[in-house]
Amino acid sequence: MLSVLVGFTSGLGAVFLKNLTHFFQHLLEGNLVRYYHHAFYFVFPIIGLWFVYFIMKYVLRNKVSHGIPSTLYAIAKRKGIMKQYQMIGSILTAPITVGFGGSVGLEGPTVSTGAAVSSNIARLFHMNQTTRTLLIGCAAAGALSSIFKAPVAAIVFAIEVFSLDLTLASLLPLLLASLSAIITSYFFFGNDILLPFRIEDNFTIKDVPLFMILGLVAGIVSIYFTEVYDRIQSFFDKIESPIKRLLIGGVGLGVLVYFIPPLYGEGFDVINSIIQGNPEKALENNIFSLDPSKTWVVLVLLAGLVLFKIVASSLTFGAGGVGGIFAPTLFMGSIMGYVVAKFLNQFSLFQQSVSESNFALVGMAGLMAGVLHAPLTAIFLIAEVTGGYELFIPLMITAAISFAITKKVHPHSVYTMELGRRGELITHNKDQSVLTLMDMESVIEKNFIPVFPSMDLGTIVQQAIIKSNRNIYPVVNEKTQALVGIILLDDLRPIMFDQSLYNEVLAQDIMQDPPQLIFLGKDKMADVMKKFQDSGAWNLPVIKDGMYYGFISKSKMLTVYRRKLITFTN
Incomplete structure (x- = not known):
């Protein structure tokens, strides 16, 4: 019963966060930027970060930490107890951060909100630590299930990221939470999904070496992602003044978004344009006035998006913005996969054409596996959102290679990096x-x-x-x-x-x-x-x-x- 309640509240949290964020984004980017002046791209992120700062300082009177890392910390060191302000902290700050141009996602804040609600529900009913942890996992599954309409991937995510045991006692609550959340999502959003795509190009055995190359590239980009994120966060951690962090991060983010508008917000519009084979639509408003109909222009601009997206995301976090790293990972992964396929097709290196849309989809899984250290989640998520398992083999190949390469260089994901260094991380290693x-x-x-x-x-x-x-x-x-x-x-x-x-x-x-x-x-x-x-x-x-x-x-x-x-x- 509690797992159903937790799934329902996680679904409601996802609905509220998405709608409020899209309202801000449509109001600002869709109206003011489009019809008044391009310079608003520079101004809006700074204004949004100021709003977030004042909400934390004068309304919440607490710092709102990154969603999933703060949840993992609560499980490891606070016996699954999350403070009450965390139930509304992300709801008040994440839509402003993302809606005003912060280059982060909403998945982490949604998980954090659901986890805080589930933790306090567990305390209300006097549940023990084990049950509290399981209900937090249910909240994570519910949040992801509601956002992507991928209930199986959501369960795998909860088990993989939160290190829950896959037993009958845990599987049933996770299943019920994921189910109630996706029903809630269907009730409010109908059949609308974030990645509306169906696979058209079939996988053939001769594509295996090409997907191995994609896995290698995904591993390298995952290492780049983690290194940039870690170094920028370390830079901001050394700055004691929150005002100074806000100014440095806000101005840096504003400059990036001004020159590269696709970095504004989550970027799912760009992802869908890439998957559907229309990169020109995402690149038509580039500040350099380059012609996106030329292949080399597309490759250069898209490679720039891959390089600068994580910089923009890290600046958002460093300046005090609230969001998640899930959406930037999908953003970079889809573009990375498309660029690899476009490059192979342009230069005919293997005397065969490859499906650019399939590579974009598999690229998302490759980067998720490397950056988030969640290869199973990556495989099942892409398989579910595309409505079939035709890409299951390439998904497995790319995710496995990317995960293996990144794990060798970075033992911990961006979620668990800081906790892992401090020895405060719960893993599937039971002794540890x-x-x-x-x-x-x-x-x-x-x-x-x-x-x-x-x-x-x-x-x-x-x-x-x-x-x-x-x-x-x-x-x-x-x-x-x-x-x-x-x-x-x-x-x-x-x-x-x-x-x-x-x-x-x-x-x-x-x-x-x-x-x-x-x-x-x-x-x-x-x-x-x-x-x-x-x-x-x-x-x-x-x-x-x-x-x-x-x-x-x-x-x-x-x-x-x-x-x-x-x-x-x-």
Whole structure:
């Protein structure tokens, strides 16, 4: 019942986001730019980003993060709990970002909105962490199903990107959410779909080498996509002032959109023109007044769109805009595939003509597989939106090659890049995922009695050994509370009964260096587990801000690990 409710709300979120965005885009680009002045292309993105900034600062009073990464973070580190403002944050900001010319998509914000709603519904009904995570996956499936009318691909997306287990217990809720969302979409949009195309050119076995080439190109472009995105985001992360980020990103985006109008908004109009074999329609208003009827002009302009789309998207994000990376991936993938086919046909390199529309479709799958690290989603999405599986083999070839190449260079997708670096990413690796979900504070024990380096043996016996039920004693600096060593009960046992040594032996004489140190706030649970494995120790001291904080015992850690594993895989 809850999965149906979540699917329905995700579908409504998709409907609202799409309609509001198209209203802004039609009002601005369709009327003001077309009938008044081309310079509005430069102005609108900056105005939209200012609106988004004021909404975040004065209405929401919170920063609206990128849709899918913020959702993955909530699953990994917040036990699937998303704050209430996230239910409306993307709804208020994403349509303005995209409608005013931000070169990003709406899929991520739609997923984020549905995920926040599902998380709060789960909290309302007092669901546990596992169920909350599953309902967030249902929201993701519902959002994608509603947007693309591709229910199977939506389920695969939820499993692939959110690392859900494909079991009967999870498949049925995902199926119901995807179904209720697509019915909602049909109710509001009818039979309208984003990519209205049916395959006309059949696949033949002699096309296999050509699709392998496309897969290679898709892998290279995916690496380019990820590198540019990462470097531009790193550049903006170093700028502390949000106003400065907005000005730099807004002006940069405005300049790009002014000179290259197809970069305005999501770009699905351009995608459809490319797939239907009419690139001239997308390029007719180019600022350079080049004749799009010439093949070399088409190739150069389309290659420029591939190169600059991710730059425009990254500038939008860096300036504080809210959107998703899904649509830019489809945009670049379709153009990339078309350019490869056009190039092969123009120069007759293989003495055979290739289907430019098929290459455009398969190109989208290739780039999705590489950039998003979601090859199965890419295959099923293109197969579903085209209404058949005639391209299934080329989709598999291109997606597999592109994914393999990109994965070798970039282990994490643009969704998971930052979380993966911080060790906060849930994956299909169950051991790694359980360690990620564990809270380090829950395994730290503080019932260890510290001693000081200048303490003599008699004082240690009276104040530590007699009062403690532990067999290890941290030695800390009396002034700074910094850990200087540890004393094991095994080290004390041979001398603790010899009272003649009570005033002669000091703590600093018998202490030893700990085999490893755990740094709270820096080390992740996977690092802690590795330190236990490398050292063979049963207890390791924890340091917080340079001071002794407590110990983690291997037995406590394994007990918590087992409980979390049972919960995670139930």
